[in-house]
Structures are given as structure tokens and as C-alpha cells.
Amino acid sequence: MDNDIGLWAIPIAILGGAIRVSTPFLFVSLGEVLTERSGRINLGLEGTLVFGAMSGYAVACLTGSAWAGVAVAALAGAVFGLVHGLICSLPKVNDIAIGIAMMLLGMGLAFYFGKPFIQPVAPDLPSIPFGGWSGLPQLEAALNVNVLFLIGAALSVFFWWMLRSTRIGLILRVVGDSTDAARAMGLRPAIIRTLATGAGGAMAGVGGAYLSLYYPGSWNEGISSGQGLMAVALVIFARWNPIACFFAALLFGGAGALGPALQSVGVSSGYYLFYAAPYVLTLGVMIAISSPSRAMTGAPGELSLTK
Amino acid sequence: MSTSSLSRRHFLMGTALAGSAAFLGLPRMARAEALDKLTVGFIYVGPKDDYGYNQAHAEGAAALKSIPGVTVVEEENVPETIDVQKTMESMINFDGATLLFPTSFGYFDPHILEMAAKYPDVRFEHAGGMWQADKHPTNVGSYFGYIGMGQYLNGVVAGHMTKTKKIGFVAAKPIPQVLLNVNSFLLGARSVDPTITCQVIFTGEWSLAVKEAEATNALCDAGCDVITCHVDSPKVVIETAAGRGAYVCGYHANQSSLAPDKYLTGAEWNWSKVYTDMITATMAGEPIPNFVRGGLAEGFIKMSPLGPAVTPEAKADFEAKQAEILKGGFAVIKGPLKDNKGNVIAAEGEAFVETDVKLESMDYLVEGVLGSTS
Amino acid sequence: MADVTAMVQAGARAGAGEGWRAALARKSEAVVLPVGALLAGLAIFGFFLMTQGKSPAEFYGLVYKAGFGSWFSWQNTLSRAAPLLFAALCVALPARLGLVVIGGEGAIVLGGVAAGALGVVLSGASSWVGLPLMALAAALVGGLWIGTVGALRHYRGVNETIASLLMSYIAIALMNHIVEGPLRDPASLNKPSTAPLPDALRVGNIPGAELHWGLPVGILCCILSWALIDRTTWGFAARIAGGNVRAAQVQGLPVGRLILGFTALGGAFAGLAGFFETSAVLGSANASLAAGYGFTGILIAFLARHNPLAIIPVACLLAGFEASSGLIQRRMDLPDATVLVLQGFVFVAILLSDALYGRFKIFTPERWRT
DSSP states (O other), X not given: OOOOOGXXXXXXXXXXXXXXXXXXXXXXXXXHHHHHHTTOOOTTHHHHHHHHHHHHHHHHHHHSOHHHHHHHHHHHXXXXXXXXXXXXXXXXXXHHHHHHHHHHHHHHHHHHHHGGGSSSOXXXXXXXXXXXXXXXXXXXXXXXXXXXXXXXXXHHHHHHHHHHHSHHHHHHHHHHHOHHHHHHTTOOHHHHHHHHHHHHHHHHHHHHHHHHHTSSOSOOTTSOSSHHHHHHHHHHHTTTOHHHHHHHHHHHXXXXXXXXXXXXXXXXXXXXXXXXXXXXXXXXXXXXXOOSSSOOXXXXXXXXXXX | OOOOHHHHTOTTSHHHHTTOOOOTTOOOOOOOOOOSOEEEEEEOSSOTTSSSHHHHHHHHHHHHTTSTXXXXXXXXXXXXXXXXXXXXXXXXXXXXXOEEEEOSGGGIIIIIHHHHHHOTTSEXXXXXXXXXXXXXXXXXXXXXXXXXXXXXXXXHHHHHHOSSSEEEEEXXXXXXXXXXXXXXXXXXXXXXXTTOEXXXXXXXXXXXXXXXXXXXXXXXXXXOOEEEEEXXXXXXXXXXXXXXXXXXXXXXXXXXGXXXXXXXXXEEEOHHHHHHHHXXXXXXXXXXXXXXXXXXXXXXXXXXXXXXXXXXXXXXXXXXXXXXXXXXXXXXXXXXEEBTTSOEEEOTTOEEOTTOGGGGGOOOOBTTEESOOO | OHHXXXXXXXXXXXXTTOOHHHHHHHHHHXXXXXXXXXXXXXXXXXXXXXXXXXXXXXXXXXHHHHHTSSHHHXXXXXXXXXXHHHXXXXXXXXXXXXXXXXXXXXXXXXXXXXXXXXXXXXXXXXHHHHHHHHHHHHHHHHHHHHHHHHHIIIIIOOOHHHHHHHHHHHHHHHHHHHHHTTTOOGGGTTSOBSOOOOGGGSOOBOTTSSOBTHHHHHHHHHHHHHHHXXXXXXXXXXXXXXXXXXXXXXXXXXXXXXXXXXXXXXXXXXXXXXXXXXIIIISSOBGGGOSSHHHHHHHHHHHXXXXXXXXXXXXXXXXXXXXXXXXXXXXXXXXXXXXXXXXXXXXXXXXXXXXXXXXXGGGOGGGTOO
């Protein structure tokens, strides 16, 4: 049995890593696209993600159903999002600062209530093997695709279509671009933004459930290493386009797999620098696509972050 | 505690706890009065239920709670900054702790050393540190176990079970304690089949779930079919590797419940015994030696029960080598041996037995380990 | 940012012959509202504790005892506050220009490495030569790091929030690479570090207390920053630019130089935090530099409404909460995350109180007669 695939290990690992690691980034950034398109930023999604990971794992443990865990994580995420949205609807409140405070609260509550669930083992989410044809165990493993990833991919197309061609999308965009224009159209921006923030929170909660229920697939206090924060960065990187979010998440996940993969083929010195690859890559692309003279294309006009 | 003839030979080790304080020319401490009350403080760098390093210590601490007169106070998630100094002081000032176990390696220098100078009446016992009589205060002690022996036995089983002749190791950082484990794991496997290689991947952090999972996947992709690790919380590595169909060997604590079919064996700490001995000695007014080490024979470490997948030949070999180690004076690192850059580590006939303190400053990976130390 | 302009206007009105009672009313709003919100946050957390079957009275008693109840407790609190002062300045100064920089952690970590690395080179130097040079190196590296964020913002239009976050991850990776690679002291064994600093290059404690010099220097930096913003033309220009960049440019204000200057200054302060961590606490540069002070600093700055003087009490409050975490774990059998929950409730409450400014008649002299 010869499984040595030499340097092919790197592209396969990047492909596999992209699929495995990207899902939380994808869900959080898709949710944040909805929120930011409505003109509000939620920097607290890291806390929502962690709370989603904890609540999803806990419920999956207690009920024996991973999908019940996902549902509860979405619900918990929505609550966090709605609270953030409601607070930010008040005048003079700084949404970035509230985001950071909500991040702290979410993580605190998740760690507080998560203590009894570090030890038990919860059921995993199912995955679909797409690589059976190859006969190559590495490729089979890489193409073992989780259902949530597929849902995320479908949602990114759906959101893209929704923002472009539906009434809901139009409302979101108008509210995000100009509060005054929205009011003139008889819309109530505060309510719409709050709902969009709630939806974004629900998506972030699901992203957290993926972490604890599939990959890496357990609950502990170090389960998220900043995925929620980075996903917010990816939204700007993707210019508020859901389909671009999908590719940005894949790119970021794949770049994250580079470090371990390089070590496994013998490129082993300076691994910290390889581990920084996703951040360097994202920063490089941001520098390349930004421009000093005009606002970022695609940026919602009411967004505090880009004003 | 056990004062069998086995442990008596290791003059540095467990037996010393029972009262034979005169050894190695260390200053003999005055015999203190027996105590009827003692408050002991435990400090952990991570959560105390991490299925790993901190849990192993916390289980040791929990064993003390049943000793009459002993109060245990604990604090978890204490970083290796001024935080730990203040935590130690707080335990001393508010709880009256007179014996502290700050359990993370990074607590030693400068944090424990500073507090020890400030509180000469409090005793500080540190896991893994290198207490030296000429450099460090006498109210500081360091203790550790030869867990590399456990990784050697992991390797023996792995050597029998691997089909690809390639085994894998997920490691946090290239530090001596970790390097000794990696080398021991491979040399254990090579005692079965000298063509086996071991791929190591460093994650760079003690606890980083996603990176540990990615490293495990990369090892599986590279063809490794038995995997172990040295990170603070092995849960993710064990679950991910077993999910990919690889066999796993545990570390720090018993993780067999996470992968019952794939779990071969594991190198576990047995701190409850070590701590119980230390506290019993202290309560009886006996001093704790400043430099305490022990291995399988002294009960500092233990092996998880062999899993159902382990073949009879592997089991027989494991038991034979375990018996060999229990006799004492076993050397994993022995000549002829080169590191993986071709430098000679040990010439023919040269051996570093488990008690050799030189092993605690290991900075190489032996021939057959794929990976580098920086 | 808008409220900065409002403050300037209010200040102008206050100067225009208003009575002392009106001036006092305006000033007291900025104290009464956050303190009220703090109490409300503590009350909400008290309810949370009661749902957990724990006594809020016991909890707050322990917070007081461990954070503020004795000289030891105060020293505990203040020594934790020292790095937070610098970290908060790294957020507050750019914020005066409307920039949200959240990557101070990177500057702290690299500042600490710079100080540790220079300390190795200067190992024979005296304190009077070595320490200022190390502090300077740390400030320089920190200033360059966050200054780069400002430059990217000004010259390339790169969002400073995201850029600084990314750069903090990169900085931590660099730090790990340096202390485990090129600058690793082989004797550091299981905690990879740069070579230990000689005693002459260790910052000591201020006389009569177990507090290193980082605390008074941090307080001094807060006061100087306040003077810079409130008492100089540069600060005035920054406040104008922070209110409206376009208007500032039209008026011919050097927005670019302001952005570079304020981000670099903030970064330099964060770098100093790293210097003190390396030289006063750790004794060498290692991974413990990334202790999260930079992230705590973000919250402190926002809670202090980016007022450098307000940073001092807010940092002490936060440090006091953290100082009490241990005793709460040990005495009340609550998990360590309890203090995180407390902070979350308190911060949300204080930030919520932003909505109340100008709502109360008692603080708004214009409405006294109506």
C-alpha cells in the first residue's frame, strides 16, 4: 500500500483545508454581508460564533442530535444579533464599541455555561463523500464535504441573487446606502437594520456550531482562534458581495492549510511565517484593491467603518 | 507511598519524598513539626478540564481534597505574566497558602523565582523546572516525570501497528520536553522496525484547535497511520486522527473514550500519586526534596490500558519493554545514534539513561524524524 | 466623531459667559452618566448571579477586597493597569481623528521584542544608557507598526480597523518566529525566550511599592496625550479633522501628517507597554508578551470616550475586576469566565448610556428655562 503522493500533498491539502476550514468564515461573513449591507457593522460576531459553538455543542450533547444543536446555535446567534441591533438603534451609540463589548459578553457567557460540556462527546454533523472515485485516500478525505459547507455555498448564491433582484435585497441596499432615502421611501431603517443584524447573528451562530460539531468537532475555550473577527475582515475584502465572500473564505481556509502541509512535505523551518500567510495574503489584497481617492466600491454608504 | 526496592535505586526520586532527604549534597532541611492544617494552591495555565496537561494536574489536586486537614485552592486560565505572580501572592495573602503548585513551565522564571524571594516561608513546587542548588532559592522545588518513556512505549505499539511504516506526531513547540517525546516515540517504533519514520508537525501554540486538526489531517495525508501528540489538549488530535482512520496514542491523560476502537495506549501523568506523597510528607513534617523526578517505576507516569485493536505480538512486546523500563536505568537515547541533520548524538556504547538531566535540554530530532527544530 | 464637534461647540458655549452652575452641570454629565451606567451594569450582573444561585453581595465584597480593599489589592490592580494605559492610548489617539485602530497588540508584542533584542546587544551598558535606548527602540518599532496602518489608510485608503487587526496577527507570528528562531537563547529550554536581560537593564519598582515604573510613565503619557489634544493647535486640528475630514482638508489642515502622527504616537505608546513588559516583568522577550493587553485597551479607550485622562480610572476599574477574578474562583466556586461576563454586562451598560447624553434636563442648561 503506497500512499506517498509527494508534492501533490500540498494542493490536495490546500483544497481539503479550504473546504474544511472555510465554513465558519463563510457563514460569519455571509451574515455580516447582510448586516453591513443594511448599514451597520457587528464586530461582536466573534462572541456570537463562540456562543454558537458552545450552545450548539451543548444541545447536541443533551439531545443527541447535531442538527438540533445547529438550530439552537442559530437561535442564540439571532438573539445576540437582535440585542446588538436594538442597542445600536439608539442614538449616539457607537456600533463598533458595542460590538467589542458584545464580543466579550458572548465569550464570557459561552465559557461560563460551557464548562460542563468540555468533557462530553457530542454527535458530529454528517458529511458527504465526493471523492470515492479517486481511489486516493488523501483526495477522498479532502472531498469529504460537510453539509453545512454546501448550504453555505448555496446561500452565497442565494444572497447574491436576493440582494440583486428581490424586494428584500432592494430594501436592504437602500437602507444601507442612505437613511434619508429609506425614510423617504417609507421604510423604517432602525427595524430593518435590527432584523439584518439578527440574521447576521444567526449565521454566525451556525458558523460556531460547525466548529464545535464538525471541524475540529469539539467544544473547548480555544475553539475559535479569531475566526469571527477575521470573517468581518473578509467581508470588506469581498466588497460586500456574497459570492466573493465564498471565494474569500475558501482562499483564507486554503492559505491556513498551507503551513501544516508544507511541514508534512519537509519545508519545516519558519513555520510561524507560513502560518501568517492568510493574514499577509488578505492584507496584500486589501492594499491592492483599496484606493485613496474614492470610497470602496460596493461599500454601503451608511457604514460607520468606511465613512 | 511505595518504598519498594525498585524505587529506592532512583535516589533522586520518589523515595526521597518519604523522608530520605540527604542526597546529592543538597542542604538538609531542618525537620519541621508535623502539621495539622495545610493550604495548598494550584495554578493552571489553561482550563482544568482540557483532557490534557491541566486536567492531569487538576486530577492530582482533586486527590488531595480527601486528606484530612488539607485545603486545596485552585485558579485556572492564569497567563504567564504578572498575573501569575499576583495569583500566587493572592493565594498566600488571602487564603494562607503555604505550599503552591504553579503547574505551567513558563511560571518558573521569573515569576516563581521572584515570589520565592519575597515569601521565604512559602514553598513553591514547580512542574518541569530545572531547580539548581547554586542558582535558585531553597524554598523552590521542581518535579517532573520521565514521560518520554511513555512515548517510547506508545512508539513500541505504534511500530507494530503501522502498515505504512510512517507514524505522525502533532507537536506544539520545539522545546526539550516535546523533542524528547518525539524522539522517544520514533525510537520506540524503531525498536520494532528500524525503517519506520516519524513525521512531526509543529503548530506553534499550546492550544489551537483548528491548527491541530489541520496538522493531523496533513499527517494523515502524508501517509501516517499512527498518530500521537504533545499539545495541551489532545482531544482534537485524537478525534480527528481517529476520524481519518488512523490509530492514536494518547498523551497527558486517558483519551480512550474519545476513540475506543482506534486508541492503542497512552502516556499519562499520575500526579495524584505524586501530589499525595508530597502532601503526606509535608503534613508529617518531612521536607520535600528540591529536585524530584520519577518515571513509570515510581508511579509518576502510567500507561493507558491497551486498546482492543492492539495485536497479541504488540502486546507481548509492549509488556516486555515495559518490564525492562520498570527495572530502571533504561536508555531510549543510546548509541549509535545521529540526529536528523547527521550529527552524532551518541557514539557506539554511549547511553543517556532516563534519569540523565542532559535529556532535559534536548535540542535535536533523531534520525528518522521528518521535521526541524526551528 | 460627531460628538467631538459637539463637545467643541459645547465648550465654546461654556466659555461664552455661562454661569458656574451651568458649567458644572455640563461637566457632571460626563461623570454621572457613566457612573450610573456602571452601577446599572453591576446590578444586572447581580441578577445574573442570583439566577446562578450565588450571592451578589458576596461577589462584590470579594471584588472590593481583592481589587481595592487593601494596599496589596491596590498594588495588584495597579500593576495590571500599567500596560492597559498604554494599550488604551494606542486606540484613543487615532480615534480622535475618527480612526478605529484595534491592532495595538501587534505594537506591544513587537515593542517588547525590540527591547529584548536591543537588551542583548547592550548587555554591558549601564541603566542610564541602556534603558532609554531600549524604550526608544520599542517606541520606534511600535510607532512604525501602527504608523504603517495610518499610512496605508492615508495613502492607499486601506481600512485601518481591518489592517491593524491583520497586522497584529502578523506581528504575533513574527514575534514567535524571532524568539523561537534567530534570537532564541539556547538556555531558555522549555519557554523559548531571548537571552535574559542583565539586572542593569531591568526596570525596577518605584520606591516604597511593588509597582514598576511603567505605571507612573503610563499615567504621565495619558496626561501628556490629554495636553496634546486639549491644549495644542495640533490637538485642535485633530479634533476638527476627526469631525469631518473633508472640511479639514478644505481648511488646509495637514490631514495626512495628522493621521501619520497620531497613529505613530499611539503605536509608540503601545511599543512602550511592550518595553515595560519585557524589561520590568518578564526579563526577556517571549510569547507571554501576547497577553491580550492590546485588546483590553480597545475597550478601555471606548469606555473612556477616547479621553486620555478618563483612561486612567477606567483602566484601574478593569484591572481591579481582573485582580479579583482569582479570589472569586477560589471562594465562590465560580468559573474564571465569570469576570468576563461581568465585564460584558458593565461595558454594554456603559456604552448604552451614550444614548442618554443630552436627555436629562439637569445636565443641559439650555433647557433649564423651558
